[in-house]
Amino acid sequence: MARTGIILSLACLFLAGLVPSEAQKGEAERETVVRVSAGAPLTVECRLRPEQRAEWRRDGGALPPEMRPVAEAPAPDGRLTARLRAAAARAHLAGTYTCTPERDQRVRVLVQPPAPAGEASSASPAAEERSSEAARELLFDVRSNITLRCELPNDGGLAYVWKKNGTALEEVWEMKERYQLDHGGAEFKVARAVEDDFGNYSCALAGQPQQQLWDVRGRPHLKLPANSNVVEGQKLKLTCRVIGKPYPRVQWSYSNATDEEGNFTDVAALGARVSLGASEQGVPDGALVLEAAARADAGRYRCAAPRAPAAALTTLRVKDMYAALWPFLGICAEVFVLCAIILVYEKRRTKPDLDDSDTDNHDQKKS
CATH class of the missing domain: 2.60.40.10 (Immunoglobulins)
Structure with a gap:
Protein backbone atom coordinates (compact mmCIF):
# COMPACT_ATOMS: atom_id res chain seq x y z
CA MET A 1 0.00 0.00 0.00
CA ALA A 2 2.81 2.38 0.89
CA ARG A 3 4.51 1.47 -2.38
CA THR A 4 1.35 2.37 -4.33
CA GLY A 5 1.15 5.73 -2.54
CA ILE A 6 4.74 6.56 -3.47
CA ILE A 7 4.10 5.72 -7.11
CA LEU A 8 0.96 7.89 -7.17
CA SER A 9 2.84 10.80 -5.59
CA LEU A 10 5.61 10.57 -8.17
CA ALA A 11 3.05 10.44 -10.99
CA CYS A 12 1.32 13.58 -9.66
CA LEU A 13 4.64 15.41 -9.46
CA PHE A 14 5.48 14.37 -13.03
CA LEU A 15 2.12 15.60 -14.38
CA ALA A 16 2.44 18.84 -12.45
CA GLY A 17 5.79 19.44 -14.14
CA LEU A 18 4.26 18.92 -17.57
CA VAL A 19 1.46 21.46 -17.04
CA PRO A 20 2.90 24.99 -16.90
CA SER A 21 1.56 27.36 -14.33
CA GLU A 22 -0.14 30.60 -15.24
CA ALA A 23 2.99 32.48 -14.22
CA GLN A 24 5.12 30.37 -16.54
CA LYS A 25 2.71 30.94 -19.40
CA GLY A 26 2.83 34.64 -18.81
CA GLU A 27 6.61 34.56 -18.78
CA ALA A 28 6.79 32.47 -21.96
CA GLU A 29 4.32 34.59 -23.87
CA ARG A 30 5.19 38.08 -22.73
CA GLU A 31 4.15 41.13 -24.70
CA THR A 32 5.34 44.64 -24.00
CA VAL A 33 3.75 47.78 -25.39
CA VAL A 34 5.97 50.73 -26.31
CA ARG A 35 4.28 54.06 -27.01
CA VAL A 36 6.36 56.75 -28.67
CA SER A 37 5.58 60.10 -30.26
CA ALA A 38 6.34 60.57 -33.95
CA GLY A 39 9.79 62.09 -34.38
CA ALA A 40 11.09 60.93 -30.99
CA PRO A 41 13.90 58.35 -30.66
CA LEU A 42 12.61 54.77 -30.65
CA THR A 43 14.21 51.84 -28.79
CA VAL A 44 12.89 48.26 -28.72
CA GLU A 45 14.33 45.83 -26.16
CA CYS A 46 14.04 42.13 -25.37
CA ARG A 47 15.85 39.66 -23.10
CA LEU A 48 17.78 36.61 -24.36
CA ARG A 49 19.41 33.62 -22.76
CA PRO A 50 23.23 33.65 -22.98
CA GLU A 51 23.25 31.00 -25.74
CA GLN A 52 20.67 32.82 -27.86
CA ARG A 53 21.26 35.36 -30.62
CA ALA A 54 18.75 37.98 -31.65
CA GLU A 55 16.74 37.28 -34.81
CA TRP A 56 14.55 40.33 -35.18
CA ARG A 57 11.28 40.35 -37.14
CA ARG A 58 8.50 42.90 -37.54
CA ASP A 59 5.02 41.37 -38.00
CA GLY A 60 6.72 38.14 -39.05
CA GLY A 61 8.65 39.82 -41.89
CA ALA A 62 11.81 41.82 -42.46
CA LEU A 63 12.72 44.86 -40.37
CA PRO A 64 12.20 48.39 -41.71
CA PRO A 65 15.54 49.86 -42.86
CA GLU A 66 15.39 52.56 -40.19
CA MET A 67 15.44 50.03 -37.34
CA ARG A 68 19.09 49.25 -36.64
CA PRO A 69 20.12 46.35 -34.34
CA VAL A 70 22.52 47.13 -31.50
CA ALA A 71 25.00 44.58 -30.17
CA GLU A 72 23.69 42.50 -27.27
CA ALA A 73 24.67 43.71 -23.80
CA PRO A 74 24.75 41.77 -20.49
CA ALA A 75 21.74 42.33 -18.22
CA PRO A 76 21.83 42.34 -14.39
CA ASP A 77 19.93 39.03 -14.23
CA GLY A 78 22.64 37.19 -16.22
CA ARG A 79 20.77 37.26 -19.52
CA LEU A 80 21.44 39.42 -22.58
CA THR A 81 19.60 42.54 -23.68
CA ALA A 82 19.00 42.94 -27.41
CA ARG A 83 17.99 46.33 -28.77
CA LEU A 84 16.68 47.95 -31.93
CA ARG A 85 16.98 51.69 -32.39
CA ALA A 86 15.62 54.31 -34.75
CA ALA A 87 16.67 57.94 -34.53
CA ALA A 88 13.10 59.15 -35.15
CA ALA A 89 9.85 57.21 -34.87
CA ARG A 90 7.60 57.19 -37.93
CA ALA A 91 4.09 55.83 -38.43
CA HIS A 92 5.31 53.01 -40.70
CA LEU A 93 7.57 51.68 -37.90
CA ALA A 94 4.57 50.60 -35.81
CA GLY A 95 3.94 46.87 -35.43
CA THR A 96 4.81 43.83 -33.35
CA TYR A 97 8.53 43.06 -33.03
CA THR A 98 10.01 39.70 -32.00
CA CYS A 99 13.65 38.83 -31.31
CA THR A 100 13.58 35.00 -31.31
CA PRO A 101 12.26 32.39 -33.77
CA GLU A 102 9.88 31.15 -31.04
CA ARG A 103 8.34 34.66 -30.84
CA ASP A 104 7.88 34.18 -27.10
CA GLN A 105 8.73 37.85 -26.48
CA ARG A 106 6.74 40.41 -28.39
CA VAL A 107 7.09 44.18 -28.32
CA ARG A 108 4.19 46.12 -29.78
CA VAL A 109 5.23 49.57 -30.96
CA LEU A 110 2.56 52.26 -31.16
CA VAL A 111 3.61 55.50 -32.84
CA GLN A 112 1.45 58.37 -31.69
CA PRO A 113 1.12 61.75 -33.40
CA PRO A 114 3.22 64.51 -31.84
CA ALA A 115 1.58 66.68 -29.23
CA PRO A 116 -0.06 69.83 -30.65
CA ALA A 117 1.78 73.11 -30.27
CA GLY A 118 1.11 74.83 -26.97
CA GLU A 119 0.04 71.64 -25.17
CA ALA A 120 1.41 71.32 -21.68
CA SER A 121 4.31 68.90 -21.37
CA SER A 122 6.44 67.57 -18.56
CA ALA A 123 9.63 67.63 -20.68
CA SER A 124 12.59 69.62 -19.47
CA PRO A 125 13.37 73.03 -21.05
CA ALA A 126 16.46 71.59 -22.73
CA ALA A 127 14.39 68.83 -24.32
CA GLU A 128 11.81 71.38 -25.48
CA GLU A 129 14.58 73.46 -27.04
CA ARG A 130 16.09 70.44 -28.83
CA SER A 131 12.73 69.46 -30.33
CA SER A 132 11.64 73.00 -31.19
CA GLU A 133 12.61 72.54 -34.85
CA ALA A 134 11.21 69.67 -36.90
CA ALA A 135 13.53 67.72 -39.13
CA ARG A 136 13.81 69.02 -42.67
CA GLU A 137 13.21 66.42 -45.33
CA LEU A 138 15.84 66.17 -48.03
CA LEU A 139 15.60 63.85 -51.04
CA PHE A 140 18.74 62.83 -52.90
CA ASP A 141 19.47 60.77 -55.98
CA VAL A 142 21.98 57.93 -55.86
CA ARG A 143 25.39 59.04 -57.21
CA SER A 144 24.49 62.69 -56.71
CA ASN A 145 25.94 65.02 -54.03
CA ILE A 146 24.47 65.69 -50.58
CA THR A 147 25.05 69.07 -48.96
CA LEU A 148 23.78 70.07 -45.50
CA ARG A 149 24.32 73.57 -44.15
CA CYS A 150 24.20 74.10 -40.38
CA GLU A 151 22.50 77.44 -39.70
CA LEU A 152 22.83 77.56 -35.91
CA PRO A 153 24.23 80.90 -34.68
CA ASN A 154 27.87 80.42 -33.66
CA ASP A 155 29.18 83.71 -32.39
CA GLY A 156 31.51 81.98 -29.91
CA GLY A 157 33.37 79.96 -32.54
CA LEU A 158 32.32 76.63 -31.04
CA ALA A 159 33.03 73.36 -32.83
CA TYR A 160 30.26 71.78 -34.91
CA VAL A 161 29.15 68.28 -33.96
CA TRP A 162 27.60 66.23 -36.77
CA LYS A 163 25.74 62.97 -36.20
CA LYS A 164 23.97 60.35 -38.28
CA ASN A 165 21.19 58.36 -36.60
CA GLY A 166 22.44 59.59 -33.23
CA THR A 167 26.05 58.45 -33.80
CA ALA A 168 28.96 60.83 -34.35
CA LEU A 169 29.97 60.85 -38.03
CA GLU A 170 33.55 59.85 -37.30
CA GLU A 171 32.20 56.66 -35.67
CA VAL A 172 29.95 55.69 -38.60
CA TRP A 173 31.93 53.07 -40.49
CA GLU A 174 30.22 53.49 -43.88
CA MET A 175 30.87 57.27 -43.81
CA LYS A 176 34.62 57.11 -43.22
CA GLU A 177 36.66 59.06 -45.79
CA ARG A 178 33.50 59.77 -47.79
CA TYR A 179 32.46 63.14 -46.39
CA GLN A 180 34.04 66.52 -45.84
CA LEU A 181 33.25 69.49 -43.62
CA ASP A 182 33.71 72.98 -45.06
CA HIS A 183 33.29 76.53 -43.75
CA GLY A 184 34.72 75.68 -40.36
CA GLY A 185 32.61 72.54 -40.05
CA ALA A 186 29.29 74.27 -40.74
CA GLU A 187 28.77 72.57 -44.12
CA PHE A 188 28.58 68.80 -44.58
CA LYS A 189 29.15 67.31 -48.03
CA VAL A 190 29.04 63.81 -49.50
CA ALA A 191 30.09 63.24 -53.10
CA ARG A 192 28.48 60.47 -55.17
CA ALA A 193 26.00 59.39 -52.52
CA VAL A 194 25.01 55.73 -52.21
CA GLU A 195 21.72 54.20 -51.10
CA ASP A 196 22.85 53.65 -47.51
CA ASP A 197 23.54 57.36 -47.00
CA PHE A 198 19.89 57.86 -46.04
CA GLY A 199 19.12 58.50 -42.38
CA ASN A 200 18.60 61.18 -39.74
CA TYR A 201 21.38 63.75 -39.65
CA SER A 202 21.88 66.40 -36.99
CA CYS A 203 24.17 69.33 -36.36
CA ALA A 204 24.86 70.93 -33.00
CA LEU A 205 27.42 73.16 -31.34
CA ALA A 206 29.76 71.61 -28.79
CA GLY A 207 28.19 71.81 -25.34
CA GLN A 208 24.91 73.29 -26.63
CA PRO A 209 21.54 71.48 -26.50
CA GLN A 210 20.03 73.05 -29.60
CA GLN A 211 20.44 71.11 -32.85
CA GLN A 212 19.37 71.23 -36.45
CA LEU A 213 17.81 68.07 -37.94
CA TRP A 214 17.51 66.61 -41.44
CA ASP A 215 15.56 63.57 -42.57
CA VAL A 216 17.64 62.50 -45.58
CA ARG A 217 15.93 60.01 -47.91
CA GLY A 218 16.80 58.57 -51.27
CA ARG A 219 14.45 59.57 -54.06
CA PRO A 220 12.96 56.26 -55.28
CA ASP A 320 -1.24 30.47 -76.04
CA MET A 321 -0.29 27.24 -74.29
CA TYR A 322 -0.30 25.56 -77.72
CA ALA A 323 1.67 28.36 -79.36
CA ALA A 324 4.71 26.11 -79.92
CA LEU A 325 2.54 23.29 -81.27
CA TRP A 326 1.11 25.15 -84.25
CA PRO A 327 4.49 25.92 -85.89
CA PHE A 328 5.51 22.29 -85.37
CA LEU A 329 2.33 21.03 -87.02
CA GLY A 330 2.85 23.50 -89.86
CA ILE A 331 6.39 22.23 -90.44
CA CYS A 332 5.13 18.63 -90.39
CA ALA A 333 2.46 19.52 -92.98
CA GLU A 334 5.04 21.18 -95.22
CA VAL A 335 7.33 18.14 -95.03
CA PHE A 336 4.41 15.83 -95.85
CA VAL A 337 3.40 17.90 -98.89
CA LEU A 338 7.01 18.07 -100.15
CA CYS A 339 7.40 14.29 -99.76
CA ALA A 340 4.14 13.71 -101.63
CA ILE A 341 5.24 15.98 -104.50
CA ILE A 342 8.61 14.22 -104.72
CA LEU A 343 6.99 10.78 -104.79
CA VAL A 344 4.49 11.76 -107.50
CA TYR A 345 7.23 13.37 -109.59
CA GLU A 346 9.49 10.34 -109.28
CA LYS A 347 6.64 8.00 -110.20
CA ARG A 348 5.76 9.98 -113.32
CA ARG A 349 9.43 10.30 -114.34
CA THR A 350 10.04 6.55 -114.05
CA LYS A 351 7.06 5.57 -116.32
CA PRO A 352 8.35 7.34 -119.52
CA ASP A 353 11.74 5.72 -119.03
CA LEU A 354 10.13 2.27 -119.06
CA ASP A 355 8.14 3.09 -122.23
CA ASP A 356 11.32 4.17 -124.05
CA SER A 357 13.05 0.92 -123.04
CA ASP A 358 10.22 -1.20 -124.51
CA THR A 359 10.36 0.70 -127.85
CA ASP A 360 14.10 0.16 -128.21
CA ASN A 361 13.79 -3.62 -127.68
CA HIS A 362 11.03 -3.89 -130.35
CA ASP A 363 13.19 -2.07 -133.00
CA GLN A 364 16.15 -4.37 -132.33
CA LYS A 365 13.99 -7.48 -132.97
CA LYS A 366 12.81 -6.14 -136.38
CA SER A 367 16.33 -5.56 -137.56
Whole structure:
Protein backbone atom coordinates (compact mmCIF):
# COMPACT_ATOMS: atom_id res chain seq x y z
CA MET A 1 0.00 0.00 0.00
CA ALA A 2 2.81 2.38 0.89
CA ARG A 3 4.51 1.47 -2.38
CA THR A 4 1.35 2.37 -4.33
CA GLY A 5 1.15 5.73 -2.54
CA ILE A 6 4.74 6.56 -3.47
CA ILE A 7 4.10 5.72 -7.11
CA LEU A 8 0.96 7.89 -7.17
CA SER A 9 2.84 10.80 -5.59
CA LEU A 10 5.61 10.57 -8.17
CA ALA A 11 3.05 10.44 -10.99
CA CYS A 12 1.32 13.58 -9.66
CA LEU A 13 4.64 15.41 -9.46
CA PHE A 14 5.48 14.37 -13.03
CA LEU A 15 2.12 15.60 -14.38
CA ALA A 16 2.44 18.84 -12.45
CA GLY A 17 5.79 19.44 -14.14
CA LEU A 18 4.26 18.92 -17.57
CA VAL A 19 1.46 21.46 -17.04
CA PRO A 20 2.90 24.99 -16.90
CA SER A 21 1.56 27.36 -14.33
CA GLU A 22 -0.14 30.60 -15.24
CA ALA A 23 2.99 32.48 -14.22
CA GLN A 24 5.12 30.37 -16.54
CA LYS A 25 2.71 30.94 -19.40
CA GLY A 26 2.83 34.64 -18.81
CA GLU A 27 6.61 34.56 -18.78
CA ALA A 28 6.79 32.47 -21.96
CA GLU A 29 4.32 34.59 -23.87
CA ARG A 30 5.19 38.08 -22.73
CA GLU A 31 4.15 41.13 -24.70
CA THR A 32 5.34 44.64 -24.00
CA VAL A 33 3.75 47.78 -25.39
CA VAL A 34 5.97 50.73 -26.31
CA ARG A 35 4.28 54.06 -27.01
CA VAL A 36 6.36 56.75 -28.67
CA SER A 37 5.58 60.10 -30.26
CA ALA A 38 6.34 60.57 -33.95
CA GLY A 39 9.79 62.09 -34.38
CA ALA A 40 11.09 60.93 -30.99
CA PRO A 41 13.90 58.35 -30.66
CA LEU A 42 12.61 54.77 -30.65
CA THR A 43 14.21 51.84 -28.79
CA VAL A 44 12.89 48.26 -28.72
CA GLU A 45 14.33 45.83 -26.16
CA CYS A 46 14.04 42.13 -25.37
CA ARG A 47 15.85 39.66 -23.10
CA LEU A 48 17.78 36.61 -24.36
CA ARG A 49 19.41 33.62 -22.76
CA PRO A 50 23.23 33.65 -22.98
CA GLU A 51 23.25 31.00 -25.74
CA GLN A 52 20.67 32.82 -27.86
CA ARG A 53 21.26 35.36 -30.62
CA ALA A 54 18.75 37.98 -31.65
CA GLU A 55 16.74 37.28 -34.81
CA TRP A 56 14.55 40.33 -35.18
CA ARG A 57 11.28 40.35 -37.14
CA ARG A 58 8.50 42.90 -37.54
CA ASP A 59 5.02 41.37 -38.00
CA GLY A 60 6.72 38.14 -39.05
CA GLY A 61 8.65 39.82 -41.89
CA ALA A 62 11.81 41.82 -42.46
CA LEU A 63 12.72 44.86 -40.37
CA PRO A 64 12.20 48.39 -41.71
CA PRO A 65 15.54 49.86 -42.86
CA GLU A 66 15.39 52.56 -40.19
CA MET A 67 15.44 50.03 -37.34
CA ARG A 68 19.09 49.25 -36.64
CA PRO A 69 20.12 46.35 -34.34
CA VAL A 70 22.52 47.13 -31.50
CA ALA A 71 25.00 44.58 -30.17
CA GLU A 72 23.69 42.50 -27.27
CA ALA A 73 24.67 43.71 -23.80
CA PRO A 74 24.75 41.77 -20.49
CA ALA A 75 21.74 42.33 -18.22
CA PRO A 76 21.83 42.34 -14.39
CA ASP A 77 19.93 39.03 -14.23
CA GLY A 78 22.64 37.19 -16.22
CA ARG A 79 20.77 37.26 -19.52
CA LEU A 80 21.44 39.42 -22.58
CA THR A 81 19.60 42.54 -23.68
CA ALA A 82 19.00 42.94 -27.41
CA ARG A 83 17.99 46.33 -28.77
CA LEU A 84 16.68 47.95 -31.93
CA ARG A 85 16.98 51.69 -32.39
CA ALA A 86 15.62 54.31 -34.75
CA ALA A 87 16.67 57.94 -34.53
CA ALA A 88 13.10 59.15 -35.15
CA ALA A 89 9.85 57.21 -34.87
CA ARG A 90 7.60 57.19 -37.93
CA ALA A 91 4.09 55.83 -38.43
CA HIS A 92 5.31 53.01 -40.70
CA LEU A 93 7.57 51.68 -37.90
CA ALA A 94 4.57 50.60 -35.81
CA GLY A 95 3.94 46.87 -35.43
CA THR A 96 4.81 43.83 -33.35
CA TYR A 97 8.53 43.06 -33.03
CA THR A 98 10.01 39.70 -32.00
CA CYS A 99 13.65 38.83 -31.31
CA THR A 100 13.58 35.00 -31.31
CA PRO A 101 12.26 32.39 -33.77
CA GLU A 102 9.88 31.15 -31.04
CA ARG A 103 8.34 34.66 -30.84
CA ASP A 104 7.88 34.18 -27.10
CA GLN A 105 8.73 37.85 -26.48
CA ARG A 106 6.74 40.41 -28.39
CA VAL A 107 7.09 44.18 -28.32
CA ARG A 108 4.19 46.12 -29.78
CA VAL A 109 5.23 49.57 -30.96
CA LEU A 110 2.56 52.26 -31.16
CA VAL A 111 3.61 55.50 -32.84
CA GLN A 112 1.45 58.37 -31.69
CA PRO A 113 1.12 61.75 -33.40
CA PRO A 114 3.22 64.51 -31.84
CA ALA A 115 1.58 66.68 -29.23
CA PRO A 116 -0.06 69.83 -30.65
CA ALA A 117 1.78 73.11 -30.27
CA GLY A 118 1.11 74.83 -26.97
CA GLU A 119 0.04 71.64 -25.17
CA ALA A 120 1.41 71.32 -21.68
CA SER A 121 4.31 68.90 -21.37
CA SER A 122 6.44 67.57 -18.56
CA ALA A 123 9.63 67.63 -20.68
CA SER A 124 12.59 69.62 -19.47
CA PRO A 125 13.37 73.03 -21.05
CA ALA A 126 16.46 71.59 -22.73
CA ALA A 127 14.39 68.83 -24.32
CA GLU A 128 11.81 71.38 -25.48
CA GLU A 129 14.58 73.46 -27.04
CA ARG A 130 16.09 70.44 -28.83
CA SER A 131 12.73 69.46 -30.33
CA SER A 132 11.64 73.00 -31.19
CA GLU A 133 12.61 72.54 -34.85
CA ALA A 134 11.21 69.67 -36.90
CA ALA A 135 13.53 67.72 -39.13
CA ARG A 136 13.81 69.02 -42.67
CA GLU A 137 13.21 66.42 -45.33
CA LEU A 138 15.84 66.17 -48.03
CA LEU A 139 15.60 63.85 -51.04
CA PHE A 140 18.74 62.83 -52.90
CA ASP A 141 19.47 60.77 -55.98
CA VAL A 142 21.98 57.93 -55.86
CA ARG A 143 25.39 59.04 -57.21
CA SER A 144 24.49 62.69 -56.71
CA ASN A 145 25.94 65.02 -54.03
CA ILE A 146 24.47 65.69 -50.58
CA THR A 147 25.05 69.07 -48.96
CA LEU A 148 23.78 70.07 -45.50
CA ARG A 149 24.32 73.57 -44.15
CA CYS A 150 24.20 74.10 -40.38
CA GLU A 151 22.50 77.44 -39.70
CA LEU A 152 22.83 77.56 -35.91
CA PRO A 153 24.23 80.90 -34.68
CA ASN A 154 27.87 80.42 -33.66
CA ASP A 155 29.18 83.71 -32.39
CA GLY A 156 31.51 81.98 -29.91
CA GLY A 157 33.37 79.96 -32.54
CA LEU A 158 32.32 76.63 -31.04
CA ALA A 159 33.03 73.36 -32.83
CA TYR A 160 30.26 71.78 -34.91
CA VAL A 161 29.15 68.28 -33.96
CA TRP A 162 27.60 66.23 -36.77
CA LYS A 163 25.74 62.97 -36.20
CA LYS A 164 23.97 60.35 -38.28
CA ASN A 165 21.19 58.36 -36.60
CA GLY A 166 22.44 59.59 -33.23
CA THR A 167 26.05 58.45 -33.80
CA ALA A 168 28.96 60.83 -34.35
CA LEU A 169 29.97 60.85 -38.03
CA GLU A 170 33.55 59.85 -37.30
CA GLU A 171 32.20 56.66 -35.67
CA VAL A 172 29.95 55.69 -38.60
CA TRP A 173 31.93 53.07 -40.49
CA GLU A 174 30.22 53.49 -43.88
CA MET A 175 30.87 57.27 -43.81
CA LYS A 176 34.62 57.11 -43.22
CA GLU A 177 36.66 59.06 -45.79
CA ARG A 178 33.50 59.77 -47.79
CA TYR A 179 32.46 63.14 -46.39
CA GLN A 180 34.04 66.52 -45.84
CA LEU A 181 33.25 69.49 -43.62
CA ASP A 182 33.71 72.98 -45.06
CA HIS A 183 33.29 76.53 -43.75
CA GLY A 184 34.72 75.68 -40.36
CA GLY A 185 32.61 72.54 -40.05
CA ALA A 186 29.29 74.27 -40.74
CA GLU A 187 28.77 72.57 -44.12
CA PHE A 188 28.58 68.80 -44.58
CA LYS A 189 29.15 67.31 -48.03
CA VAL A 190 29.04 63.81 -49.50
CA ALA A 191 30.09 63.24 -53.10
CA ARG A 192 28.48 60.47 -55.17
CA ALA A 193 26.00 59.39 -52.52
CA VAL A 194 25.01 55.73 -52.21
CA GLU A 195 21.72 54.20 -51.10
CA ASP A 196 22.85 53.65 -47.51
CA ASP A 197 23.54 57.36 -47.00
CA PHE A 198 19.89 57.86 -46.04
CA GLY A 199 19.12 58.50 -42.38
CA ASN A 200 18.60 61.18 -39.74
CA TYR A 201 21.38 63.75 -39.65
CA SER A 202 21.88 66.40 -36.99
CA CYS A 203 24.17 69.33 -36.36
CA ALA A 204 24.86 70.93 -33.00
CA LEU A 205 27.42 73.16 -31.34
CA ALA A 206 29.76 71.61 -28.79
CA GLY A 207 28.19 71.81 -25.34
CA GLN A 208 24.91 73.29 -26.63
CA PRO A 209 21.54 71.48 -26.50
CA GLN A 210 20.03 73.05 -29.60
CA GLN A 211 20.44 71.11 -32.85
CA GLN A 212 19.37 71.23 -36.45
CA LEU A 213 17.81 68.07 -37.94
CA TRP A 214 17.51 66.61 -41.44
CA ASP A 215 15.56 63.57 -42.57
CA VAL A 216 17.64 62.50 -45.58
CA ARG A 217 15.93 60.01 -47.91
CA GLY A 218 16.80 58.57 -51.27
CA ARG A 219 14.45 59.57 -54.06
CA PRO A 220 12.96 56.26 -55.28
CA HIS A 221 13.48 55.34 -58.92
CA LEU A 222 11.44 52.39 -60.15
CA LYS A 223 12.37 49.85 -62.82
CA LEU A 224 10.49 47.12 -64.68
CA PRO A 225 11.49 45.20 -67.81
CA ALA A 226 10.06 46.79 -70.96
CA ASN A 227 8.39 43.51 -71.99
CA SER A 228 7.28 40.44 -70.06
CA ASN A 229 6.08 37.11 -71.41
CA VAL A 230 4.21 34.22 -69.85
CA VAL A 231 2.52 31.10 -71.18
CA GLU A 232 -1.21 30.82 -70.56
CA GLY A 233 -1.92 28.85 -67.39
CA GLN A 234 1.53 29.36 -65.87
CA LYS A 235 2.47 31.51 -62.88
CA LEU A 236 3.56 35.09 -63.54
CA LYS A 237 5.89 37.08 -61.27
CA LEU A 238 6.69 40.74 -61.84
CA THR A 239 9.32 42.41 -59.65
CA CYS A 240 9.51 46.18 -59.29
CA ARG A 241 13.12 47.16 -58.61
CA VAL A 242 13.67 50.30 -56.53
CA ILE A 243 16.79 52.43 -56.31
CA GLY A 244 16.76 54.72 -53.26
CA LYS A 245 16.36 53.90 -49.56
CA PRO A 246 14.32 53.61 -47.43
CA TYR A 247 12.28 51.50 -49.80
CA PRO A 248 8.71 52.79 -50.13
CA ARG A 249 5.63 50.60 -50.45
CA VAL A 250 4.81 49.98 -54.11
CA GLN A 251 1.35 50.30 -55.66
CA TRP A 252 0.46 48.14 -58.68
CA SER A 253 -2.09 48.84 -61.40
CA TYR A 254 -2.81 47.44 -64.86
CA SER A 255 -4.55 48.34 -68.09
CA ASN A 256 -5.73 46.13 -70.94
CA ALA A 257 -5.41 49.09 -73.31
CA THR A 258 -2.25 49.31 -75.41
CA ASP A 259 -2.25 53.07 -75.96
CA GLU A 260 -0.45 55.56 -73.76
CA GLU A 261 -3.75 57.04 -72.51
CA GLY A 262 -5.12 53.74 -71.20
CA ASN A 263 -6.95 53.82 -67.88
CA PHE A 264 -5.14 51.91 -65.15
CA THR A 265 -7.00 49.87 -62.53
CA ASP A 266 -5.73 48.56 -59.20
CA VAL A 267 -4.52 44.95 -59.52
CA ALA A 268 -6.93 43.99 -56.74
CA ALA A 269 -9.58 43.90 -59.48
CA LEU A 270 -7.93 40.70 -60.78
CA GLY A 271 -9.31 38.89 -57.75
CA ALA A 272 -7.80 36.19 -55.57
CA ARG A 273 -5.42 35.06 -58.33
CA VAL A 274 -3.13 38.03 -57.66
CA SER A 275 -1.00 38.47 -54.55
CA LEU A 276 1.54 41.07 -53.47
CA GLY A 277 4.59 40.50 -51.30
CA ALA A 278 8.03 41.81 -50.47
CA SER A 279 10.59 41.33 -53.22
CA GLU A 280 14.01 39.72 -52.78
CA GLN A 281 15.36 43.27 -52.58
CA GLY A 282 13.13 43.95 -49.55
CA VAL A 283 10.70 46.35 -51.23
CA PRO A 284 7.25 46.18 -49.57
CA ASP A 285 4.72 44.85 -52.12
CA GLY A 286 7.53 44.90 -54.67
CA ALA A 287 6.63 41.49 -56.11
CA LEU A 288 3.38 40.79 -57.97
CA VAL A 289 2.44 37.12 -58.39
CA LEU A 290 -0.42 36.08 -60.67
CA GLU A 291 -1.53 32.47 -60.45
CA ALA A 292 -2.53 30.79 -63.73
CA ALA A 293 -2.19 33.69 -66.17
CA ALA A 294 -5.08 34.03 -68.62
CA ARG A 295 -5.21 35.56 -72.08
CA ALA A 296 -7.28 38.43 -70.67
CA ASP A 297 -4.41 39.37 -68.32
CA ALA A 298 -2.32 40.66 -71.22
CA GLY A 299 -1.75 44.41 -71.16
CA ARG A 300 0.34 47.06 -69.43
CA TYR A 301 1.35 46.78 -65.77
CA ARG A 302 2.60 49.71 -63.73
CA CYS A 303 4.33 50.07 -60.35
CA ALA A 304 4.37 53.44 -58.61
CA ALA A 305 5.56 54.81 -55.27
CA PRO A 306 5.31 58.08 -53.32
CA ARG A 307 7.96 60.66 -54.24
CA ALA A 308 9.04 58.66 -57.29
CA PRO A 309 9.56 60.95 -60.31
CA ALA A 310 7.90 58.44 -62.64
CA ALA A 311 6.17 55.08 -62.57
CA ALA A 312 7.64 51.98 -64.20
CA LEU A 313 5.75 50.18 -66.97
CA THR A 314 5.95 46.75 -68.57
CA THR A 315 3.95 45.23 -71.41
CA LEU A 316 2.76 41.71 -70.67
CA ARG A 317 2.15 39.21 -73.46
CA VAL A 318 0.32 35.99 -72.63
CA LYS A 319 1.15 33.25 -75.10
CA ASP A 320 -1.24 30.47 -76.04
CA MET A 321 -0.29 27.24 -74.29
CA TYR A 322 -0.30 25.56 -77.72
CA ALA A 323 1.67 28.36 -79.36
CA ALA A 324 4.71 26.11 -79.92
CA LEU A 325 2.54 23.29 -81.27
CA TRP A 326 1.11 25.15 -84.25
CA PRO A 327 4.49 25.92 -85.89
CA PHE A 328 5.51 22.29 -85.37
CA LEU A 329 2.33 21.03 -87.02
CA GLY A 330 2.85 23.50 -89.86
CA ILE A 331 6.39 22.23 -90.44
CA CYS A 332 5.13 18.63 -90.39
CA ALA A 333 2.46 19.52 -92.98
CA GLU A 334 5.04 21.18 -95.22
CA VAL A 335 7.33 18.14 -95.03
CA PHE A 336 4.41 15.83 -95.85
CA VAL A 337 3.40 17.90 -98.89
CA LEU A 338 7.01 18.07 -100.15
CA CYS A 339 7.40 14.29 -99.76
CA ALA A 340 4.14 13.71 -101.63
CA ILE A 341 5.24 15.98 -104.50
CA ILE A 342 8.61 14.22 -104.72
CA LEU A 343 6.99 10.78 -104.79
CA VAL A 344 4.49 11.76 -107.50
CA TYR A 345 7.23 13.37 -109.59
CA GLU A 346 9.49 10.34 -109.28
CA LYS A 347 6.64 8.00 -110.20
CA ARG A 348 5.76 9.98 -113.32
CA ARG A 349 9.43 10.30 -114.34
CA THR A 350 10.04 6.55 -114.05
CA LYS A 351 7.06 5.57 -116.32
CA PRO A 352 8.35 7.34 -119.52
CA ASP A 353 11.74 5.72 -119.03
CA LEU A 354 10.13 2.27 -119.06
CA ASP A 355 8.14 3.09 -122.23
CA ASP A 356 11.32 4.17 -124.05
CA SER A 357 13.05 0.92 -123.04
CA ASP A 358 10.22 -1.20 -124.51
CA THR A 359 10.36 0.70 -127.85
CA ASP A 360 14.10 0.16 -128.21
CA ASN A 361 13.79 -3.62 -127.68
CA HIS A 362 11.03 -3.89 -130.35
CA ASP A 363 13.19 -2.07 -133.00
CA GLN A 364 16.15 -4.37 -132.33
CA LYS A 365 13.99 -7.48 -132.97
CA LYS A 366 12.81 -6.14 -136.38
CA SER A 367 16.33 -5.56 -137.56
